[in-house]
Amino acid sequence: MEKCIICKKEQDKGIHLYTSFICTDCEQEMVQTETDDPKYKYFVEQMRVIKETKYVT
Numbered sequence: 184m185e186k187c188i189i190c191k192k193e194q195d196k197g198i199h200l201y202t203s204f205i206c207t208d209c210e211q212e213m214v215q216t217e218t219d220d221p222k223y224k225y226f227v228e229q230m231r232v233i234k235e236t237k238y239v240t
């Protein structure tokens with residue numbers, strides 16, 4: 184079980200992005216979210232955090 188960076192829940196299915204983990208549910212939701220949806224902004228925010236973490240490391 185790993186902690187998803189989007190929903191912050193412990194999930195056993197998902198993908199690894201850099202050093203972080205995104206569960207299948209969030210991955211699917213992200214794919215289906217329109218770019219003008221406020222939720223999309225949140226996803227992008229989380230992804231940006233991942234990339235910055237990677238950069239620092």
Ligand SMILES: [Zn+2]
Nearest residue numbers: 187190206209
């Ligand atoms: Zn999730």
